Amino acid sequence: MSLQDTVSELYRNITDVPGILMGHVSDYEALTGCTAVLCPEGAVGGVEVRGASPGTRETDLLRPGYRVEEVHAVILAGGSAFGLDAACGAVRYLEEQGYGFDTGIVRVPIVPAAIIFDLSIGNKDVRPDAKMGYDACTAACAGKQPEGCVGAGTGALVGNMLGPGSATKSGLGSWSLKQGDLIVGSVVVVNALGDVVDPVTGKIIAGLRHPQNQGFLDSSELILRGSTERIPPGTNTVLGVVATNASLTKVQAGRLAAQASLGLARTIRPAHTSYDGDTIFALSRGSVQAHPDQLGIMAAECVARAVVRAVEQAWSLGGVLAACDLYKD
Numbered sequence: 001m002s003l004q005d006t007v008s009e010l011y012r013n014i015t016d017v018p019g020i021l022m023g024h025v026s027d028y029e030a031l032t033g034c035t036a037v038l039c040p041e042g043a044v045g046g047v048e049v050r051g052a053s054p055g056t057r058e059t060d061l062l063r064p065g066y067r068v069e070e071v072h073a074v075i076l077a078g079g080s081a082f083g084l085d086a087a088c089g090a091v092r093y094l095e096e097q098g099y100g101f102d103t104g105i106v107r108v109p110i111v112p113a114a115i116i117f118d119l120s121i122g123n124k125d126v127r128p129d130a131k132m133g134y135d136a137c138t139a140a141c142a143g144k145q146p147e148g149c150v151g152a153g154t155g156a157l158v159g160n161m162l163g164p165g166s167a168t169k170s171g172l173g174s175w176s177l178k179q180g181d182l183i184v185g186s187v188v189v190v191n192a193l194g195d196v197v198d199p200v201t202g203k204i205i206a207g208l209r210h211p212q213n214q215g216f217l218d219s220s221e222l223i224l225r226g227s228t229e230r231i232p233p234g235t236n237t238v239l240g241v242v243a244t245n246a247s248l249t250k251v252q253a254g255r256l257a258a259q260a261s262l263g264l265a266r267t268i269r270p271a272h273t274s275y276d277g278d279t280i281f282a283l284s285r286g287s288v289q290a291h292p293d294q295l296g297i298m299a300a301e302c303v304a305r306a307v308v309r310a311v312e313q314a315w316s317l318g319g320v321l322a323a324c325d326l327y328k329d
Contacts, residue, residue: 031122089133118155245286263303
């Protein structure tokens with residue numbers, strides 16, 4: 001990738017942005033999990049929903065024209081719509097810590113959330129709940145973070161057109177960039193219908209596996225040929241959060257989320273399908289002044305790199321092979 005890395009002291013994850021914390025809970029028996037991105041002191045939030053099958057909470061509140069500006073956490077979870085319960089645990093945790101939107105009567109934590117469908121592997125009857133969301137918040141910290149089959153990425157797959165038997169194991173990835181005083185960080189959970197491609201070469205690096213173990217099939221080509229009859233709707237999605245120490249308005253945060261989504265188009269083929277619920281949140285916490293196009297370029301780059309990390313750092317799990325094992329001689 002062409003954007004030059006100017007520093008070496010970053011941990012290469014979203015917590016490089018001051019005031020942002022992240023925690024994970026992974027259930028390796030049920031193969032599901034939850035990731036909490038905390039900004040307890042509040043951050044200006046935005047969102048971009050590009051997939052046609054999203055599972056979300058509090059996204060309307062993030063759009064321009066709505067009263068509340070602050071976000072105190074974002075929850076990413078498995079479990080399909082059932083997993084949205086994890087956000088209730090984050091709300092309880094933040095309330096106990098004294099954080100939230102001050103109504104004059106009680107502080108109400110604002111916690112948007114989004115989920116992936118991971119019920120096709122592991123135990124479909126076990127899903128992230130309020131306790132898991134609470135525990136993810138308790139575990140949240142800055143600094144070095146795990147990647148791969150952790151948190152909301154525990155049960156994630158890519159190349160899921162024909163089900164888990166032909167998919168590649170995926171997970172959660174992170175990246176961050178710094179230019180001068182400006183920092184942009186990202187975390188992405190990759191559970192896409194499509195294939196993950198190298199953004200430089202366009203080569204598929206994880207996706208729909210050939211039935212005779214001869215590399216990968218091309219999901220886009222199959223869809224172009226009309227091979228969509230076996231795809232269950234709403235069973236795929238890519239989720240992400242980008243954060244920055246730039247000072248943004250709510251409108252600008254929404255724009256940043258939209259620009260960050262371009263990173264998905266670079267690395268997932270096809271992206272934003274009618275079977276995916278692709279959703280990107282943006283958080284602004286800081287006072288650095290930055291040109292919106294500079295921010296957009298950095299955010300898209302962070303998301304693209306995080307997508308690649310999600311499949312590179314994943315390991316085989318639940319009978320689904322990861323790219324690291326597919327490439328072994």
